[in-house]
Amino acid sequence: MRKFLKENEKGFTLIEMMIVLLVITIILxxxxxxxxxxxxxINEKGCEALVHMVQGQVQAYYMDKKEYPATLEDLKNDYINEDFEFICPNGVAISIDENGNVK
Known part of the structure; x- marks a missing residue:
C-alpha cells in the first residue's frame, strides 16, 4: 500500500481551518x-448618469430635427438602442417634458 503523505509533509489541521474561516467571517x-x-x-448616481446620457441624446435629436421628441420612445433606433429601458437602477422611470428636459 502506498503512502500519500511523506513524513516531512504536513496538511492543515482542523483548528487552523476553523481559525481561517473565523477570520473570513469577521471580515465579511x-x-x-x-x-x-x-x-x-450608488443607485442615485447611476440614475443621474442615465438622465444626463438621455439628455444628450435629446439634444442630438433636437440638432437633427429642430424640435424636441414628443416622447422618449422617439429616440429609439436612431439615437438609443431599440431595447433600451428608460428606467433608473433604483426603479424610477425617467420622462421628458415639452421643453426637452429629461427628469
Missing amino acids: LVALPNVTKHSSS
Whole structure:
C-alpha cells in the first residue's frame, strides 16, 4: 500500500481551518453593512448618469430635427438602442417634458 503523505509533509489541521474561516467571517461581517449602506447612493448616481446620457441624446435629436421628441420612445433606433429601458437602477422611470428636459 502506498503512502500519500511523506513524513516531512504536513496538511492543515482542523483548528487552523476553523481559525481561517473565523477570520473570513469577521471580515465579511464588517464589510457587508458598508456595501449595503452605500447601495442607495450608488443607485442615485447611476440614475443621474442615465438622465444626463438621455439628455444628450435629446439634444442630438433636437440638432437633427429642430424640435424636441414628443416622447422618449422617439429616440429609439436612431439615437438609443431599440431595447433600451428608460428606467433608473433604483426603479424610477425617467420622462421628458415639452421643453426637452429629461427628469
